[in-house]
Amino acid sequence: MESEKSNYGAIMVYFTKPSWAFLVLLFTVIAILSLQISPKAIILPFPLFPVPGSSELDFESDFDPGSCVATFGELPERKHVMSLKDFGGVGDGKRSDTAAFRKALDYMQRFSEKGGAQLNVPQGKWLTGSFNLTSNFTLFLEQGAVILGSEDPEEWPIVEPLPSYGRGRERLGGRHISLIHGDGLTNVVITGNNGTIDGQGRIWWKLWWNRTLNHTRGHLVELMNSRNILISNLTFRNSPFWTIHPVYCSNVVVKGMTILAPLNAPNTDGIDPDSSTNVCIEDCYIESGDDLVAIKSGWDQYGIKMARPSSNIKVRRISGTTPTCSGVGIGSEMSGGIFNVTIENMHVWNSAAGVRIKTDKGRGGYIANITIRNIMMERVKIPIRLSRGSNDHPDDRWDPKAIPKIRGIFISDIVSLNSTKAPVLAGIRGASFEGLCFKNVTLLGLSPNAAWHCEFVSGCTNAVFPLPCPHLQNNGSSTCCS
Secondary structure (H helix, E strand, O other): OOHHHHHHHOOOOOOOOOOOHHHHHHHHHHHHHHHHOOOOEEEOOOOOOOOOOOOOOOOHHHHHOOOOOOOOEEOOOEEEEEEEEHHHHOOEEEOOOHHHHHHHHHHHHHHHOOOOEEEEEEEEEEOOOOEEEOEEEOOOOOOOEEEEOOOOHHOOOOOOOOOOOOOOOOOOEEEEOOEEEEEEOOEEEEOOOOEEOOOOOOOHHHHHHOOOOEEEEEOOOOEEEEEEEEEOOOOEEOOOOOEEEEEEEEEEEEOOOOOEEHHHOOOOOOOOOOOOOEEEEEEEEOOOOOEEEEEEOOHHHHHHHHOOOOOOEEEEEEEEOOOOOOOEEOOOOOOOOEEEEEEEEEEEEEEEEEEEEOOOOOOOEEEEEEEEEEEEEEEEEEEEEEOOOOOOOOOOOOOOOOOOOOEEEEEEEEEEEOOOOEEEOOOOOEEEEEEEEEEEEOOOOOOOOOOEEOOOOOEEEEEEEEOOOOOOOOOOOOOOOO
């Protein structure tokens, strides 16, 4: 990992405050252009799917520093395009359209190797329980289309727990399936003309608040063991649990999304790539009751055994707020390992933390080669936090000797206004939390006696205010921040 960062100091740039007027203009132009998207022809800024003569999308060569993609391309039109109304959909928001969705997907599955299929969801309110997608498929929500998640838990069936978790994340045993689900798929697009998918999660939040939840809540969208995925240009609201959850996936792009949940809605993370590789998340606005973005890779001994890391992940141009959690979280479920992550050009406000790395005894695993840069924070309680001690384990078979390792965290060009506390960097006794590098970090609004809190960590700093803790000064590794 050190060799990959040997030129770190040479490539870093000084933070400059972005021109918000320019960004507003840019997003306005994007919004206007997005309304011109045809329900049949989806224009993408890159060839998401392999072009003739190629294999998989090469994340490292095809993704440049300023965009998820280096070239422009157009997805081929699906040869078989139908409307949900063709399958008996009603769209009045009262009568169930679960049967229509399931009938449509069952029918369209036959075209996965015959030119692919696209299901258009017209304007209206389409009430449904869970349904499964298919390969070479596009789910397209036309303008004014709203998919409503059923408020009947029976329409969110119980499925097996993820093998890297060993049980449901909240309760023992199985878990409720996501509203929109897929397993073992290739070439899937969920997009539209700014349509909405609303999980109607309040009934699930009440079960959590009242401690009457029997099984772990379902996600709004979960794709497993899948590749070449695009989720774009939609609004997702009120997920029962984590909103977008790609797990064991590769080549995933989440772009131009608006994700909303009440700020007190429990565990409504925005986007959670989990044991996945080659993931790009960009140009999204998120308000939630948990992390805006959280990168995960399995839970304690189950994640260690599966050893499926999250890697090659880019998170950029995300803005939003979460009063209880962080703009971007890494962990705490990180037992399969997390490496090669870039987080940049974010704006976070009114939040508990800006950037947070979470881990604990029993997690094992590692977090390495993480670059975090160009982050603007306003009224964030703890701008930078490395925390331990969640005391959150799947069962009593977790191994207290499984200690996580953290190495190579590069944080630069950070401005935090009206901060409440200085950074908190709490490592674990006997663990290796080293190579923490901070450069051009300015935290304003702290009280004069505010001080960094550091335990069991080591690293270096350059141009940091206020003065960092001694653990990050004069330790013989100052060249990492030069």
